[in-house]
Each structure stands twice: as C-alpha cells, then as structure tokens.
Amino acid sequence: MAGLRAKHKAERADRILAQAMALFHEASFDAVRMEDIAAAAEVSTGTVYNYFATKGDVLLALVSLEVEEVLELGAAVVAAPPEGLAEALDALIGGYYEHSLTYLTKDLWRQAIALTIGAPGTRFSLIYAGLDDRLRAQVADLLIACRGQLRPGLALAPLADMIFGSLNQAFTDFVRVEEMEMASLLTAMRARHAALAQALA
Amino acid sequence: MAGLRAKHKAERADRILAQAMALFHEASFDAVRMEDIAAAAEVSTGTVYNYFATKGDVLLALVSLEVEEVLELGAAVVAAPPEGLAEALDALIGGYYEHSLTYLTKDLWRQAIALTIGAPGTRFSLIYAGLDDRLRAQVADLLIACRGQLRPGLALAPLADMIFGSLNQAFTDFVRVEEMEMASLLTAMRARHAALAQALA
DNA sequence: CTTCAAAAATGAACCGACCCCATCCTGAAT
DNA sequence: ATTCAGGATGGGGTCGGTTCATTTTTGAAG
Known part of the structure; x- marks a missing residue:
C-alpha cells in the first residue's frame, strides 16, 4: 500500500x-x-x-506554486473581463504582477528566469516554458473575449504575442532592478495598454 | 611612458x-x-x-563587439527609414536580428542574457543594460521619424517601449530554442509589425 | 650596467554544486 | 517476529570558477 x-x-x-x-x-x-x-x-x-535533481529544481517547485495561483486569478479575469480593452489588460496583467511577489522575491524570480534561459532543455526550463505558454494563451484569450470592442479585421494572434512579449520583458526588467517599485511597473503598463487600446479601438 | x-x-x-x-x-x-x-x-x-574579472566578463567583451555593430546598422536605418511603419520596423528589427549571429552563437546569447538577469549590479549586467538602452532609444527614434505616417495624438513613448520589449523577448525566445530558424523569427515579427502598423495608421 | 618598486604572471588552494557508494534504517509482507 | 527492499545516510570525490600569496618581469632612475 x-x-x-x-x-x-x-x-x-x-x-x-x-x-x-x-x-x-x-x-x-x-x-x-x-x-x-x-x-x-x-x-x-x-x-x-x-x-x-538540482538546486534549480527546488526553485522550480516554488515558482510553480506561484504561477499556478496566478493562472487561476487570470482565468477569472478572462471569464469576466472589465469593460474596455485597456481596463481588461490592466486587470489581467496587473493581477499577474501583483500576485507575483506573494511567495517569491525578486531575487528568486531573477534566478528562475536566468535558469530557464541559460539552461534550455533541462526539466526546469521545459516546465517553466510550459507555464509561460499558459500565460501567453490567457492573454490571447482575453483579446478574443474583447474583440467586440476592437476594430474589425485586426490580426489578434500577433497582437497577443506582442502584448505577452512586452509584459514578460517588463516583468524581467522589474525584477532586475531591486529598487523598482511595483507601482511604477503598473503605471508604465497602464500607459502601454491605454496607447494600444486607443490604437485598436 | x-x-x-x-x-x-x-x-x-x-x-x-x-x-x-x-x-x-x-x-x-x-x-x-x-x-x-x-x-x-x-x-x-x-x-x-x-x-x-569573471568568465562572464570575457563573454561581455564579445557581446559588446556584436552590439556596437548592430547599433551602427540601426542608426543608418533610423537616419533613412523605408516608407511605411511596418517596413521601417522590419528593416530596423530585422537588421538587429540578422546581424546578431555574426560573431555570437545562440548559446553565447543565452548565457549573456541569463547573466544579465541573474547577476544584476555586476559590471557585466550594467554594461549590458546600457547597450540595451541604446537599442531601446533607437526604436523610439524610429517611431518619431515615422510619426508623419501615424495617426496623430498617439503616445509614442509607451508604444516604443512595448515594441522594444516585444522584440527583446522574441529574441530571447529565439535563442532559447536551438532549432528555431532565423526565417521564422523574421516572419513572426513581420506579422506583428503589419498588425501594429495597420492599427496605428 | 645595476637596482628596485611596481606591475603582472603564476598555479596551488578554496569553495560549493553535484555524484557515488557502502552501510544503515524502516515500513510492509510473510 | 523476521525478512527484505526502498530509501536515507553522510563521508569522500570530482569539477570548475575564483582567489591569493608568491615569484617573475619590467622599465626607468642612478
């Protein structure tokens, strides 16, 4: 037994x-x-x-905890997005960011991100990439959920990829600088979302 | 003497x-x-x-070589961008990408990127971040150079940041997967630029 | 030339991740 | 209770980046 x-x-x-x-x-x-x-x-x-198997795998287990919860949060936003593309993006992406430091520190995020990039093909990297893809898919889903508010005929998939790439990079930049405040990350992203929503409306 | x-x-x-x-x-x-x-x-x-001082610093010296040349190339594009926002972005960003493997391999890029993230505050990271900022500024300059072709009243700075974040992340994703071809990176980025240009026109 | 303080080269030693293995412990099946 | 297999143990070993005390080289001054 x-x-x-x-x-x-x-x-x-x-x-x-x-x-x-x-x-x-x-x-x-x-x-x-x-x-x-x-x-x-x-x-x-x-x-x-x-x-x-490695020190990195210990970290991965901790990162997974965090990301799984972030994904749940995100699913709720996608299921019932707020009015307006900018607001919807703010809610989803702001939600990601604000939960991200619940269990982990900036240092742990840095090491996790560095490991995925520096050691591709490892268990660590593959699982991390899988989590990333689920986040990417959520962004795409949100765009689709909001497509009624967008100019028709837009290529949503490349736009979603671009938005995800940009939010991912912004998060990396955020954890890279120990002094950077969450508030300034959120403000910067709101500006991006507003500009984009204006362009896509 | x-x-x-x-x-x-x-x-x-x-x-x-x-x-x-x-x-x-x-x-x-x-x-x-x-x-x-x-x-x-x-x-x-x-x-x-x-x-x-470290093994990373050896790598940094090689990366700097590459990036300095990329910046020169980019300056030429910004000085005389092709007609059309999508075309201009394709030229600038495609130029970055195509030159990026002149001296370095994907593996070297991975290690360089991992080091900047994992060891912020080191000489390596600071210099790398400086190079990155010059690239970011070039993207912003290109948008400004093209602003005649864009809908008036757009917030160019956040858009430039978003474009740069997305191109940077796309490059990271590219070097992370050894099998990914340069051609498919270029194709994906062209789709993004086309979608964006359509939205901003 | 010779001298000598500063600069540079050297390689042995250290440290931590990771591996190996002979041995011991413990829960489960008889 | 006894046996036994799956783990746990922890000391010893490898490996590679980094450090440092020591030795060697340098070029200018006497």
Missing part, C-alpha cells in the same frame, strides 16, 4: 521545500547552500538530491 | 579574447573552462583573471 512510506516521503519533500523557501527569504538564492537546506529540513544533503 | 607595457597588455587581452571566441564556437560556454582559454592564449589561469 501507499501508506506510511509515501506519506513520509511527501512530508519530507514538503519540509524541504518549506525550509528552502524560508532560507531563500533570509538570504539570496546563491548564498543558500544545498547543505543549508538539508540541515534546516533535518535531512542529509544526499536526501535533498533524492527529491530534487 | 605608456609604451611597451600597455602594448603587451592590449595584445594579451586581444589574444585571450580571440582564443575564447574560437573555443566558444567549438564548444558551449559552459564546456569551455577558464583554464582552456588560458591554455589556448598561452597564459596562466590567473592571468586571464587579471584581464577579465
């Missing part, structure tokens, strides 16, 4: 993740050693590697 | 860079060790660190 053994296993994985999260909030990703995580979770270093 | 000493120093730096470039084209960035670069340049490992 899958009883105690599996339960212990799940508990151990949870404990490792929880401790890793705590340590990553106290110090930077780089400053936390696998040995530290193991010690905090009261297991041996080897055991951590039994659950997570 | 500045004679022999400085000359030798410059020569050695060049030799290290040239050998690094050659090795990076034979194997991946990660697979090339600092020791290999040192051996190829016929100096000791420590000496390489005398010239470049």
